[in-house]
Amino acid sequence: MIPSFFRILVIGRNTLVEAVRQKVLSVLLIFGLVLVGSSVYVSTIATPGLDAAGLFDEQIKFVKDFGCGAIGLFGFAIALLSTAQLIPQELQSRTVYTILAKPVRRAEFLLGKFLGVVLLLALAVTLMSLAFAASLYWQETVGLKYAQDVYDQHMPNWQNSPQLVSQYNHDIQDIVSKVQDPQLVEAILLLFAKLVMTAGIALLISTFATSSIFTIITTFMVYLIGHLEGVARDVWLARGAETSLWQSGLAGLISLLVPDLNSFTIVDEILAGNHVPWVHTLNLLGYAEVYLVVLLAVSIIIFDFREI
Amino acid sequence: MMSSTLPLSRRLRRAALVALLLGLWAPGKILWEQKIAHEQDFLRYHGVTMSRELRDQLGQGLTIGVLSGMRSVVADFIWAVNVTLAWEDEQWFRMSGLINLCTTLQPRAATFWDIGGWQLSWNASVAAAEDLKQPNALRRLRASRFWIEKGLEIYKRGIENNPQSWTLWAHTGLLYQQRLKDYRNAAYYYQKTSELPGAPVFYERFPALMYGLAGDDQAAYAAWKSLWERLTPEQREEKEHWKEKVESNIHRLEQKLSVPTEKRIFPK
Numbered sequence: 311m312i313p314s315f316f317r318i319l320v321i322g323r324n325t326l327v328e329a330v331r332q333k334v335l336s337v338l339l340i341f342g343l344v345l346v347g348s349s350v351y352v353s354t355i356a357t358p359g360l361d362a363a364g365l366f367d368e369q370i371k372f373v374k375d376f377g378c379g380a381i382g383l384f385g386f387a388i389a390l391l392s393t394a395q396l397i398p399q400e401l402q403s404r405t406v407y408t409i410l411a412k413p414v415r416r417a418e419f420l421l422g423k424f425l426g427v428v429l430l431l432a433l434a435v436t437l438m439s440l441a442f443a444a445s446l447y448w449q450e451t452v453g454l455k456y457a458q459d460v461y462d463q464h465m466p467n468w469q470n471s472p473q474l475v476s477q478y479n480h481d482i483q484d485i486v487s488k489v490q491d492p493q494l495v496e497a498i499l500l501l502f503a504k505l506v507m508t509a510g511i512a513l514l515i516s517t518f519a520t521s522s523i524f525t526i527i528t529t530f531m532v533y534l535i536g537h538l539e540g541v542a543r544d545v546w547l548a549r550g551a552e553t554s555l556w557q558s559g560l561a562g563l564i565s566l567l568v569p570d571l572n573s574f575t576i577v578d579e580i581l582a583g584n585h586v587p588w589v590h591t592l593n594l595l596g597y598a599e600v601y602l603v604v605l606l607a608v609s610i611i612i613f614d615f616r617e618i
Numbered sequence: 619m620m621s622s623t624l625p626l627s628r629r630l631r632r633a634a635l636v637a638l639l640l641g642l643w644a645p646g647k648i649l650w651e652q653k654i655a656h657e658q659d660f661l662r663y664h665g666v667t668m669s670r671e672l673r674d675q676l677g678q679g680l681t682i683g684v685l686s687g688m689r690s691v692v693a694d695f696i697w698a699v700n701v702t703l704a705w706e707d708e709q710w711f712r713m714s715g716l717i718n719l720c721t722t723l724q725p726r727a728a729t730f731w732d733i734g735g736w737q738l739s740w741n742a743s744v745a746a747a748e749d750l751k752q753p754n755a756l757r758r759l760r761a762s763r764f765w766i767e768k769g770l771e772i773y774k775r776g777i778e779n780n781p782q783s784w785t786l787w788a789h790t791g792l793l794y795q796q797r798l799k800d801y802r803n804a805a806y807y808y809q810k811t812s813e814l815p816g817a818p819v820f821y822e823r824f825p826a827l828m829y830g831l832a833g834d835d836q837a838a839y840a841a842w843k844s845l846w847e848r849l850t851p852e853q854r855e856e857k858e859h860w861k862e863k864v865e866s867n868i869h870r871l872e873q874k875l876s877v878p879t880e881k882r883i884f885p886k
Contacts, residue, residue, distance in 0.1 A: 367729045379691035480818050534685050566644040570651045578690040582727040604643045608636050615632040
């Protein structure tokens with residue numbers, strides 16, 4: 311058991327090193343970092359000249375949305391591109407023969423490769439999250455300075471009025487609580503879980519695909535369908551008179567096979583400032599984990615039987 | 619040599635194993651997803667269901683964006699680019715449609731409802747009232763009123779979707795107070811505001827002030843009295859914040875309404 315774990319770890323580490331050396335992934339990561347970092351600028355374009363305290367909500371919403379949007383978008387691209395070429399690249403360069411000739415089981419090889427992608431995603435999401443945190447810090451500094459300026463300019467000697475001091479403290483607290491929202495950790499975790507699930511889907515497809523392009527296109531389609539899985543499930547479970555047999559069958563097939571990725575858009579609610587209980591987040595993370603285990607198990611079965 | 623060259627028995631075995639695994643997982647998956655969906659419904663996170671109408675409004679590119687889980691970014695993009703442009707060009711009907719689109723995409727983002735309602739009931743209605751292309755003053759007034767009502771509708775729908783957002787309740791109260799001069803409704807919305815977490819403390823005084831503006835001294839007195847009774851002894855001593863404002867109003871109304879001495883809070 312332990313030697314097997316170490317073999318997976320070694321393959322995972324090598325996969326990560328190989329991935330980091332790839333220019334395409336590095337460029338994607340740099341673009342992601344730039345976009346996350348520029349979210350503050352985007353927010354000021356979005357509300358030109360409207361930096362009054364009342365519109366701070368709008369600006370902070372843009373910073374959060376664009377920051378997490380960029381993490382999701384570039385994370386998706388990194389997950390897709392890095393996973394899609396895992397197996398075809400190994401087959402093409404014939405390194406898979408050298409590895410599998412050693413006492414390495416196919417399952418270990420596959421899990422090691424996937425671990426490498428997960429580590430890569432963790433690295434990318436961490437870096438982009440740090441850039442996101444810096445953007446939020448900047449936005450908070452701007453907001454606090456603006457609030458101070460408004461009070462100083464429009465309400466001279468406001469420090470002498472308990473009511474204005476109380477209002478000022480309330481405004482400051484409001485800004486700080488919106489920026490330093492601990493729920494953002496939940497949002498990042500959910501984004502990461504969704505990216506790992508996407509990588510899992512890509513890995514499964516790549517175990518029987520003959521080219522990376524096929525894996526990329528098919529995974530993208532499954533990703534889109536995954537956001538509509540809830541609709542398919544409702545159609546299938548309702549089985550109304552207006553639903554034909556083949557429609558119901560198709561909806562059922564989608565419901566049974568494709569993950570419900572739309573549930574993860576609850577991240578939007580967190581970013582909009584709504585409270586999402588940790589229990590619900592953990593439920594979603596648990597779902598992602600179990601789904602991933604099934605994906606990996608199916609991938610291992612298919613890869614185990616594959617003639618190389 | 620690819621998988622297609624595998625012997626039939628191996629292929630069947632592989633297919634049977636995969637089918638078994640998926641067959642075991644599928645019922646649990648459906649039940650789990652249903653549970654998550656119910657939880658999200660309970661938490662009021664309905665999100666958005668892609669309809670033909672919504673797809674037509676969004677266009678192909680933005681529809682793919684929504685389907686890729688970028689709902690909030692798409693809503694922000696429409697808000698930042700299209701709503702701002704419509705506002706600058708004073709295309710109020712277009713802006714109203716775009717505000718509806720953004721709020722449909724993100725019904726739980728209170729800021730869209732808040733600023734959307736403000737755009738229509740203030741900016742659009744003032745522009746309509748001052749529209750010199752319309753020589754008829756009555757028509758200008760009617761157009762202005764039309765946009766106030768549209769803004770009010772946005773605020774009320776926003777409250778339905780975000781009942782815990784004190785800003786929406788407060789700004790609906792402000793709309794009733796300043797744009798419609800309906801002080802009773804303003805008092806109701808300010809009262810609700812003051813009961814919500816995060817609302818500034820001064821909103822507690824607003825219902826009584828609104829009843830005063832409405833000319834209903836009895837209701838104003840009742841509201842001031844109720845507020846005074848809710849205050850802690852420390853708050854009652856806070857001179858500028860509470861004491862002067864609440865005490866002076868109660869004192870004034872007790873005299874004006876000739877409240878019997880034994881029922882007065884401030885008999886002197």
